[in-house]
Amino acid sequence: MGVPTVQYTVAVAEERLMLLDRVAKMAARQERDWLAEQRREHLGLRASKLAAARRATRELLASKRESGELAGSRDWLLVPGVRAQLAARGWDQRKFKPIPAGALAAGRRWGTDPGRYSGQHDEGETKFLARLGLRLPHDLGERLARAVYWHNAKIEAQLQQWADRWGDGPEVILQQSVREHGGVTMLAALGAAFAPTPSEGELAARTKLRKEVVTTGDLIRAALDQALTEAPKRARLELSRLTRAAQAAERDAAHAERRRDEAKQAQEQAEAEHKDETAAKAADEAVRWNTQAVMSRLEGERLAAQAADVADLIEQLGTPPKTAVPEQLAFPED
Numbered sequence: 001m002g003v004p005t006v007q008y009t010v011a012v013a014e015e016r017l018m019l020l021d022r023v024a025k026m027a028a029r030q031e032r033d034w035l036a037e038q039r040r041e042h043l044g045l046r047a048s049k050l051a052a053a054r055r056a057t058r059e060l061l062a063s064k065r066e067s068g069e070l071a072g073s074r075d076w077l078l079v080p081g082v083r084a085q086l087a088a089r090g091w092d093q094r095k096f097k098p099i100p101a102g103a104l105a106a107g108r109r110w111g112t113d114p115g116r117y118s119g120q121h122d123e124g125e126t127k128f129l130a131r132l133g134l135r136l137p138h139d140l141g142e143r144l145a146r147a148v149y150w151h152n153a154k155i156e157a158q159l160q161q162w163a164d165r166w167g168d169g170p171e172v173i174l175q176q177s178v179r180e181h182g183g184v185t186m187l188a189a190l191g192a193a194f195a196p197t198p199s200e201g202e203l204a205a206r207t208k209l210r211k212e213v214v215t216t217g218d219l220i221r222a223a224l225d226q227a228l229t230e231a232p233k234r235a236r237l238e239l240s241r242l243t244r245a246a247q248a249a250e251r252d253a254a255h256a257e258r259r260r261d262e263a264k265q266a267q268e269q270a271e272a273e274h275k276d277e278t279a280a281k282a283a284d285e286a287v288r289w290n291t292q293a294v295m296s297r298l299e300g301e302r303l304a305a306q307a308a309d310v311a312d313l314i315e316q317l318g319t320p321p322k323t324a325v326p327e328q329l330a331f332p333e334d
Contacts, residue, residue: 005075006141010217011128016224020132022313023231024074026238029306031072035061068230075135080230081223082140086147089214096146103149134220148216155212162206166198228317235314242307249300256293260286 038057045053064070068080086092136144170192177188184192198206267282 004138005135006138006145008134008136008141008144008216008220010132010134010220012130012132012221012224013127014130016228017130017132019228019231019313019317020074020077020224022316023227023235024071024077026235026310026313027071027077028073030234030238030241031061031070034064034070074132077227077231078134078220078223079136079140081226082136082144082219084226085219085222086140086143089147089151091143091147091151094147096143096150099146099149132220132224144216144219148214148219152213155209159206159209159213162202162209166196166202170195170197232314232317235310235317239307239310239314242303242310246300246303246307249296249303253293253296253300256289256296260289260293263289 035057038060042050042053042057061070065072065076065079068076071077071079083092135141173188173192173195174184177184181188263282263286267279267286270276270279270282
């Protein structure tokens with residue numbers, strides 16, 4: 001990104017990551033082509049004028065990335081979605097205390113329901129099999145981590161109090177036995193049988209608290225959904241651009257072929273009239289136009305292939321799921 005970043009790694013569905021990578025490949029080509037056009041405008045500039053032009057291009061690129069108009073990587077494709085998730089919760093403008101040293105640990109966020117992603121499971125196996133590596137600009141990445149931590153802090157404290165009062169419960173005891181021993185042991189069965197059983201009201205209270213837990217993964221997956229929801233618009237614009245460019249290349253090729261044929265005719269006529277110098281010049285002209293025709297044809301084929309790939313991507317994108325806008329939430333401030 002060219003700026004300090006914060007790294008996140010999030011579990012996502014494999015097909016969603018594959019689509020994101022295809023969109024990112026297309027977006028990176030858009031950005032490269034834009035930069036190439038900008039650099040062509042720098043031709044002929046020297047010294048301070050060239051330095052100023054390059055600086056202006058860098059600043060414009062940063063602005064276009066921030067707005068989402070350009071996105072040279074999947075990181076920048078997700079930045080608008082992460083910002084939107086924070087803004088939807090009122091977390092984009094508020095100040096947060098730093099996260100206490102050693103407060104965060106790897107693994108599933110404490111307090112999340114083991115079955116909270118049941119809608120993302122297939123025959124008991126999670127669909128979140130792929131890993132999305134994401135680098136966010138430092139300010140945004142730090143804000144995301146702090147917002148999530150402080151939102152969850154009081155909720156986790158209440159869930160810990162609940163666990164202290166009721167213990168692991170039969171379900172957790174049996175699940176732990178399966179993980180550690182491959183099945184339910186006699187000791188685990190007895191422990192589950194005699195474990196204190198909370199009332200329906202207590203279970204409902206725990207369920208309500210668990211649903212209020214928000215993870216960075218939740219927000220980044222929502223940003224991924226937003227990126228894929230908005231991708232067809234970007235892809236249609238790219239398809240239109242590539243189609244026009246391919247057509248222009250074909251026109252250039254046809255023009256070069258006409259000029260080549262005219263040069264060949266001029267060469268033949270000059271040879272018939274024994275005008276050797278004129279014939280030689282016409283032959284050189286024919287070679288030059290033929291080279292241009294071949295290059296334009298190849299460019300047209302390349303652009304047409306890219307357009308076909310984008311058209312296929314548009315079909316593959318379909319209509320990604322929409323993420324619900326959350327309610328306004330409160331949290332500790334500095």
